Amino acid sequence: MLKFEEYVEMASQAVAAIQYPAQPAGLYEPIAYTMALGGKRLRPVLTLMTCDAFSGNAAKAINAAVGIELYHNFTLLHDDVMDRADVRRGHPTVHVKWNDNTAILSGDAMLTMACQYITRTPADSLPQVLETFNATAMEVYEGQQYDVDFEQRDDVTESEYIDMIRLKTSVLLGCACKVGAIIGGAGKDAADALYNYSCDLGLAFQLQDDWLDVYGDERTFGKEIGGDIANNKKTFMLINAINDATGDDATELKRWIADCDPSHRADKVEAVRNIYTRLGIDKKAERAIERYTSQSLKWLDTVEISDQAKTAFTNFATMLLRRKK
Amino acid sequence: MLKFEEYVEMASQAVAAIQYPAQPAGLYEPIAYTMALGGKRLRPVLTLMTCDAFSGNAAKAINAAVGIELYHNFTLLHDDVMDRADVRRGHPTVHVKWNDNTAILSGDAMLTMACQYITRTPADSLPQVLETFNATAMEVYEGQQYDVDFEQRDDVTESEYIDMIRLKTSVLLGCACKVGAIIGGAGKDAADALYNYSCDLGLAFQLQDDWLDVYGDERTFGKEIGGDIANNKKTFMLINAINDATGDDATELKRWIADCDPSHRADKVEAVRNIYTRLGIDKKAERAIERYTSQSLKWLDTVEISDQAKTAFTNFATMLLRRKK
Numbered sequence: 248m249l250k251f252e253e254y255v256e257m258a259s260q261a262v263a264a265i266q267y268p269a270q271p272a273g274l275y276e277p278i279a280y281t282m283a284l285g286g287k288r289l290r291p292v293l294t295l296m297t298c299d300a301f302s303g304n305a306a307k308a309i310n311a312a313v314g315i316e317l318y319h320n321f322t323l324l325h326d327d328v329m330d331r332a333d334v335r336r337g338h339p340t341v342h343v344k345w346n347d348n349t350a351i352l353s354g355d356a357m358l359t360m361a362c363q364y365i366t367r368t369p370a371d372s373l374p375q376v377l378e379t380f381n382a383t384a385m386e387v388y389e390g391q392q393y394d395v396d397f398e399q400r401d402d403v404t405e406s407e408y409i410d411m412i413r414l415k416t417s418v419l420l421g422c423a424c425k426v427g428a429i430i431g432g433a434g435k436d437a438a439d440a441l442y443n444y445s446c447d448l449g450l451a452f453q454l455q456d457d458w459l460d461v462y463g464d465e466r467t468f469g470k471e472i473g474g475d476i477a478n479n480k481k482t483f484m485l486i487n488a489i490n491d492a493t494g495d496d497a498t499e500l501k502r503w504i505a506d507c508d509p510s511h512r513a514d515k516v517e518a519v520r521n522i523y524t525r526l527g528i529d530k531k532a533e534r535a536i537e538r539y540t541s542q543s544l545k546w547l548d549t550v551e552i553s554d555q556a557k558t559a560f561t562n563f564a565t566m567l568l569r570r571k572k
Numbered sequence: 573m574l575k576f577e578e579y580v581e582m583a584s585q586a587v588a589a590i591q592y593p594a595q596p597a598g599l600y601e602p603i604a605y606t607m608a609l610g611g612k613r614l615r616p617v618l619t620l621m622t623c624d625a626f627s628g629n630a631a632k633a634i635n636a637a638v639g640i641e642l643y644h645n646f647t648l649l650h651d652d653v654m655d656r657a658d659v660r661r662g663h664p665t666v667h668v669k670w671n672d673n674t675a676i677l678s679g680d681a682m683l684t685m686a687c688q689y690i691t692r693t694p695a696d697s698l699p700q701v702l703e704t705f706n707a708t709a710m711e712v713y714e715g716q717q718y719d720v721d722f723e724q725r726d727d728v729t730e731s732e733y734i735d736m737i738r739l740k741t742s743v744l745l746g747c748a749c750k751v752g753a754i755i756g757g758a759g760k761d762a763a764d765a766l767y768n769y770s771c772d773l774g775l776a777f778q779l780q781d782d783w784l785d786v787y788g789d790e791r792t793f794g795k796e797i798g799g800d801i802a803n804n805k806k807t808f809m810l811i812n813a814i815n816d817a818t819g820d821d822a823t824e825l826k827r828w829i830a831d832c833d834p835s836h837r838a839d840k841v842e843a844v845r846n847i848y849t850r851l852g853i854d855k856k857a858e859r860a861i862e863r864y865t866s867q868s869l870k871w872l873d874t875v876e877i878s879d880q881a882k883t884a885f886t887n888f889a890t891m892l893l894r895r896k897k
Contacts, residue, residue, distance in 0.1 A: 268714075270714075271714055271717040271718055271721060273717050273720065273721055274713055274714060274717040325676055325677070325680060328673075328676060329673040329676060329677065347672075348653075348654040348720065351650055351653060351654060351676060352650070352654065352713055352716055352717060352720075354680075355650060355679075355680075355683065355713055356710060356713040358680065358683055358684070359683070359706055359709040359710055359713070360710070362687055362702075362706050363706045363707075363710075366699070366702045366703065366706065370699060373698065373699065374691070374695060374698065377687075377691045377702075378691065381684055381687050381688045381691060382688075384684040385681060385684055385685070385688075388599055388677055388680055388681040388684070389593075389595075389596055389599060391677055392596040392598050392599040392677060393596055395598065395673065395677075396596060396598055
């Protein structure tokens with residue numbers, strides 16, 4: 248196994264080496280722009296690490312790794328159009344810098360480019376890799392659709408929410424590991440175990456994101472706190488609060504949900520945070536994060552890979568969940 | 573070889589047999605709606621015919637045929653959002669019946685479903701089929717981008733226009749044949765010849781569409797005449813007229829292009845038609861249609877397939893271009 252930073256370097260270099268035709272510029276420039284915005288390259292790193300753990304040869308999975316990163320960035324590009332998000336990683340989103348049509352068409356092209364990279368997989372594992380990738384992609388769209396649907400509903404349960412974020416964000420992390428495992432020559436059980444490892448890790452990560460929006464420290468979190476509260480985003484926190492609140496808490500929560508006056512933002516964030524704390528939603532989230540984290544790590548015990556590889560995956564989890572207040 | 577109607581029936585049944593998960597309905601209903609709108613199923617028919625011509629077994633290519641039809645309908649779905657087209661095949665488009673976000677997300681899912689079907693190709697031809705399909709998909713996006721770019725330009729040449737429609741519409745017809753040929757076991761030269769046959773045929777078809785918008789008969793053409801003229805759509809006709817017109821014709825054409833008053837529509841269509849006729853653009857288009865048609869049919873002479881198969885492809889071309897005034 249290599250050092251974590253070496254996998255990141257390998258993934259970053261491969262992403263930077265993607266060739267974009269010069270013409271038509273209106274199609275390819277937005278793709279190059281999106282891919283150059285950076286990001287943590289977590290998914291390709293997982294693909295490379297997993298392939299390395301089973302075969303001792305991370306490079307075998309480099310094209311699949313790039314394909315998965317292209318796919319991830321395609322979903323962000325189209326999600327930003329749908330969510331009318333103006334900023335991504337500190338830069339204007341494609342539909343702001345160009346326009347909606349450009350974002351749609353360049354996103355479509357990114358999805359096909361992702362397929363082109365995924366297809367550059369050794370022929371013996373190609374059918375299995377494509378099956379995993381395409382099935383995962385379908386789940387990601389389903390997750391996005393449920394996310395949209397949930398914004399129109401007031402009776403979403405915690406378990407429905409978990410299922411939604413599993414589809415919308417976790418399965419692609421799972422896929423990143425599974426594809427690396429398949430290319431690395433892992434058996435079905437081992438590939439599935441690594442899939443579950445990163446899928447559960449993804450759930451813990453998303454729940455931590457929900458928690459950090461309420462209890463995080465802006466200086467270390469890196470983005471403004473309270474955005475989910477201000478926008479009534481149906482997170483783990485809000486869904487549980489709606490379901491658990493009674494009496495005055497329920498009345499107050501309803502009142503704040505109805506109040507979207509930007510000048511009340513700070514008061515709203517503080518008041519809703521206090522409701523969450525009174526209802527113990529903070530502790531509930533922390534317990535869920537711990538549960539999914541430990542579940543994630545347990546999958547590693549079932550797989551026959553070197554202790555060095557197990558340590559690498561454990562360290563990856565620790566690194567991912569290090570972000571605290 | 574089967575009868576033309578039998579290939580259509582085979583393709584239609586396979587498209588009708590696509591299984592859509594029930595949930596989330598917001599994702600899958602628009603896809604089922606789009607695929608049920610019909611259309612001529614030309615692309616899957618070409619895939620089945622070509623596979624049959626080389627292997628005597630059309631069914632081998634049925635999944636690839638469905639995948640290409642899904643892809644074609646995905647491009648229409650996203651194009652309709654970008655073009656703000658409200659009606660497709662006599663029914664409201666997805667972004668009108670649902671909304672833009674639904675059209676974007678369901679379109680994305682259709683593209684991945686297309687890949688899933690394409691991937692269900694016999695393993696020995698899978699890498700070559702995927703390479704052909706993905707490269708074609710990239711060309712289709714490029715064609716759409718050039719089409720958008722051309723609407724902002726006044727100096728588009730005929731040859732640029734031909735290159736654009738080749739990318740936007742013809743290469744997918746070419747791909748439909750080539751994929752069928754590959755699955756049917758054709759050699760590279762034969763697969764490329766069939767690709768060129770349907771690519772050139774696609775050019776003739778698109779140029780005929782441009783001509784029919786001006787000189788067609790609404791009763792037999794099936795859609796309103798003059799839409800391209802009314803919308804200043806940069807077709808083969810308008811591009812050549814802009815480039816060829818001098819003196820009074822040039823002045824009059826410019827004046828009509830600037831006049832988008834809906835109440836002047838009928839006058840505009842008639843006046844621009846008269847300019848086209850005076851400049852001989854009608855004859856120019858007819859000559860180009862004939863040239864691409866005969867070029868298309870010549871490719872068939874280079875391929876070793878049965879006379880029955882050659883007749884079937886010749887009849888397909890005749891049927892496609894039968895639409896006259």
